Amino acid sequence: MSTSLIERFQNGNRLALARVITLLENDATRRESLLSTLYPLSGQARRIGFTGPPGAGKSTLIDRIVRVFRLQNQTVGVVAVDPTSPFTGGALLGDRVRMQSSWDDPDVFTRSMADRTSTSGLSAATPDVITALDAYGKQVVIVETVGVGQSTLDIAEITDTTVVVLTPESGDSIQAMKAGLMEIADILVVNKDDRDGAGTFSADLRMVLEMRQNMGDWLPPVVRTSAQNGSGIDDLHARILEHQTHMNTSGQLEIRRLRQGRAAVTRAIDERVTNILSGVHEFESIMGALSKRVAGRDLTPMAAADIVLSKVGL
Numbered sequence: 001m002s003t004s005l006i007e008r009f010q011n012g013n014r015l016a017l018a019r020v021i022t023l024l025e026n027d028a029t030r031r032e033s034l035l036s037t038l039y040p041l042s043g044q045a046r047r048i049g050f051t052g053p054p055g056a057g058k059s060t061l062i063d064r065i066v067r068v069f070r071l072q073n074q075t076v077g078v079v080a081v082d083p084t085s086p087f088t089g090g091a092l093l094g095d096r097v098r099m100q101s102s103w104d105d106p107d108v109f110t111r112s113m114a115d116r117t118s119t120s121g122l123s124a125a126t127p128d129v130i131t132a133l134d135a136y137g138k139q140v141v142i143v144e145t146v147g148v149g150q151s152t153l154d155i156a157e158i159t160d161t162t163v164v165v166l167t168p169e170s171g172d173s174i175q176a177m178k179a180g181l182m183e184i185a186d187i188l189v190v191n192k193d194d195r196d197g198a199g200t201f202s203a204d205l206r207m208v209l210e211m212r213q214n215m216g217d218w219l220p221p222v223v224r225t226s227a228q229n230g231s232g233i234d235d236l237h238a239r240i241l242e243h244q245t246h247m248n249t250s251g252q253l254e255i256r257r258l259r260q261g262r263a264a265v266t267r268a269i270d271e272r273v274t275n276i277l278s279g280v281h282e283f284e285s286i287m288g289a290l291s292k293r294v295a296g297r298d299l300t301p302m303a304a305a306d307i308v309l310s311k312v313g314l
């Protein structure tokens with residue numbers, strides 16, 4: 001049965017793609033065998049991440065940029081990790097409305113992932129879904145995540161080009177710095193250019209970028225867009241292509257892919273260890289007792305970890 005699913009998947013059947021993604025998200029037992037088939041088929045797509053504060057206009061912007069890629073006959077997959085933010089009401093429907101133009105294009109596959117299991121703004125299954133879209137043959141895979149908090153760094157672990165979307169609204173720049181967004185940006189977008197303050201804000205951002213230490217040979221461009229009225233979208237598209245060319249010719253792509261590989265292995269180890277530990281007899285009560293002793297300073301966290309690991313022979 002699963003052979004025919006994979007066959008249909010490889011023949012470009014959209015329903016098979018949707019089914020494979022659902023299995024990757026929900027069926028732990030099928031997931032591993034599916035991934036062993038999909039993994040060797042993936043690695044060709046250009047992976048682009050869009051991240052930024054809630055409501056910055058990421059979905060609206062992605063919809064615009066998807067249209068540009070489509071005009072160039074590129075097939076596109078979009079993964080939106082739904083933030084369930086007050087801005088969107090956090091529903092799949094929200095993204096459906098904002099991604100109207102691409103919704104009925106058979107060469108655009110959009111998947112909203114409502115369930116956010118990790119704190120990073122990335123759902124645990126996101127890397128697998130990207131692998132599926134890539135293996136399916138999507139030439140461009142776009143990932144939308146909300147960038148708040150420290151762990152936005154994760155998006156660079158799964159995409160080759162990171163676009164950070166900000167708005168001239170007050171507080172965004174401070175939030176961006178706090179969340180480490182400036183560090184991960186390959187391209188900075190000041191969206192809502194139709195609003196006041198975009199010019200000053202962009203100039204400020206440029207200054208901050210130029211003052212940055214440890215800069216490589218790529219100075220992230222600051223692009224002004226209005227996803228609402230469509231200005232700056234072609235410029236953004238051009239910058240994305242420029243970054244991709246830079247990654248290819250400078251050898252950076254290889255380095256980033258290696259880092260992605262390492263991050264993937266680390267995630268898999270975490271997963272395996274968590275699985276092994278969950279098999280420990282009375283795991284919860286052991287953890288409870290040890291946590292108490294650690295909190296009471298009766299035991300170091302490391303010694304507690306050793307006790308737990310010794311139960312599984314590690």
Ligand SMILES: Nc1nc2c(ncn2[C@@H]2O[C@H](COP(=O)(O)OP(=O)(O)OP(=O)(O)O)[C@@H](O)[C@H]2O)c(=O)[nH]1
Pocket residue numbers: 053054055056057058059060061083085087088098146191192193194195225226227228229
């Ligand atoms: N004025 C103006 N409004 C915009 C622009 N782009 C998006 N918006 C509006 O901003 C709101 C949020 O847009 P989204 O595209 O949902 O933003 P988002 O970053 O995807 O939001 P989350 O996924 O909730 O983090 C919507 O009401 C959009 O219509 C723009 O360029 N100008």
Ligand SMILES: [Mg+2]
Pocket residue numbers: 058059060080088144
């Ligand atoms: Mg969105």
